[in-house]
Amino acid sequence: xxxxxxxxxxxxxxxxxxxxxxxxxxxxxxxxxxxxxxxxxxxxxxxxxxxxxxxxxxxxxxxxxxxxxxxxxxxxxxxxxxxxxxxxxxxxxxxxxxxxxxxxxxxxxx
Numbered sequence: 361x362x363x364x365x366x367x368x369x370x371x372x373x374x375x376x377x378x379x380x381x382x383x384x385x386x387x388x389x390x391x392x393x394x395x396x397x398x399x400x401x402x403x404x405x406x407x408x409x410x411x412x413x414x415x416x417x418x419x420x421x422x423x424x425x426x427x428x429x430x431x432x433x434x435x436x437x438x439x440x441x442x443x444x445x446x447x448x449x450x451x452x453x454x455x456x457x458x459x460x461x462x463x464x465x466x467x468x469x470x
Contacts, residue, residue: 372392392405402432406428423446423447
């Protein structure tokens with residue numbers, strides 16, 4: 361599908377999921393980056409990139425991806441939660457608290 365429609369965002373996401381399940385993290389990353397190039401303002405793809413980078417042990421890049429997801433969709437509780445986790449891992453407790461507060465505001469509907 362991707363070969364026939366290289367600009368198909370959803371096909372790249374599906375391929376990335378399939379490759380990740382098969383353990384091909386490099387291939388999954390390639391397709392997620394392809395999806396991000398097609399639709400750079402979609403929070404979903406940056407969140408998936410962050411999760412993949414975290415799985416690969418690249419915490420700094422994972423954090424940047426989660427922050428990019430928040431830029432694309434400031435209401436993403438999942439992106440804020442992952443950003444908070446990464447900040448905590450990196451020892452940046454106040455930044456982690458900021459994202460926890462954002463989650464509480466989003467859940468309460470403030």
